Amino acid sequence: MPDSSSDPIAGTDFDKLIDDATTTVDVKALSAFGYETRYRLVRLLVEADGAVRFDEITPYVSISDSAVSHALTLLCDAGLVKKQKDGRSRSYSTTERAEALVEALDRTR
Numbered sequence: 001m002p003d004s005s006s007d008p009i010a011g012t013d014f015d016k017l018i019d020d021a022t023t024t025v026d027v028k029a030l031s032a033f034g035y036e037t038r039y040r041l042v043r044l045l046v047e048a049d050g051a052v053r054f055d056e057i058t059p060y061v062s063i064s065d066s067a068v069s070h071a072l073t074l075l076c077d078a079g080l081v082k083k084q085k086d087g088r089s090r091s092y093s094t095t096e097r098a099e100a101l102v103e104a105l106d107r108t109r
Contacts, residue, residue, distance in 0.1 A: 032078035038071045051091035
């Protein structure tokens, strides 16, 4: 064990900083960005002015509607996208977390 006087992380209680629940939620969100289609969908929704209907999203990606639907479901599960239903229509928008992550990526490029 390093000498605590020269160890910059000595005395830090990592169990309080990074509990299992937080780690799970964070890894799920970051993993959602790990696939190009999902990343592009988040970028598209971040740039949109408000919620976007499913049929407005699909022309911007070169995958099947079912693959888009699956990707959006994973993004919703990861807390990056919100889904609103209006009758048979579905609309999607980003969460504050998704917007903050995209901003962080933009700032550090």
